[in-house]
Amino acid sequence: MSNVSPSQRPYNALKRAFGWVVFVCVGLLFCGCPPAETIKKQEVIAPKSQLYKRARLFNGLLRWKAYQRAKPYVSTKHRASFMLKWEGQRGKMRITGYSIRDVTFEGEGKRAVVLVSQQRYTLPSVTVKSVLLQQLWESKQGLWFYKGEKKKTPTKVSPTPSKTTSSSKTAPPKTRTAKP
Template identity: 30%
Template sequence: MKIEKGLRSWLAAALVLLGTVLLVGAGCSAAQVAERPADPAALDMAARNFHKNMRWARWEEASQQVHEAAREGFLGRYEELGDDYRVVELALRKVEFSEDGFEATLEVEQEWYELPDTTVRQERFVERWVSEKGVWWMRERITREAFRAREREERDAPGTADPTRDEAPSLDERTPEASPSDEGLPTEPQE
């Protein structure tokens, strides 16, 4: 009887320990899944879909890859450009991931024209993509020149160690070369 009671106590303690280990293990693995960034291959697919839709002027479809905080501005920008704006080619030139893997910066070369002028222009854009809940979203798209100017400003600003953007990012920043007369109708794409 004493052996049976001791065995039962030992078995109960072992089950409690096993249950605790399983619960903690399940909680940790769930936390790891929730905190894991999306697969880089998924970024490649999302960026390809976005660029393909941009190439064929399917702005609504392209906006499905744009983060909800920036989607309205993105669509408004292409409504403003109208049917005269045409993307000829988009080519991915560079991809850099953040240390934690939740952000990626893409450099894209874009060729475009705006009717009635059929001169094809070429410009480099920097796109910032973020991974949220395993899905990649394009959060910001600006010219490389505007991106570099902002980096210089942030680097040179006194007292800024690690600047962050709390507001919804602009998809419509003008290049430094834009003249005041170009205010109403930009001469180059400003996503």
């Protein structure tokens, strides 16, 4: 027989049950959490898959002059200069197309350079120029933010020739004559 009085038996049973619940919860806590290295890798890898989508959406908003809607894609440090630059060019520069050419990750995957080809013209000229830009992006809190851009080399895109061209602008075709 045990030395426990009948009034203490329910208390001891409750105490044992509580001990088992705590033991199971602690066991699940340790079994359910991945190692710290896995969590760190997920933080770096997950944003990489989002960068292409965010860069595409951001450049699409620039194309349609939706600068206020593009503003959340810009890092808070660079938003003021971004708005000054693009709002100042609102009536002058027109982006007619763009394509994302390449994405290069740097600094353990927390920074990236997105190579963008933009087709644009600046009024009053209507000559479309293809400009290659290096957009700088940075990962913060699981999202990618635009930091700025560097222009590479502009190249002139030839307009499609029309059927009637003026003879003063084009040279006559060279013809060869056979010698007898």
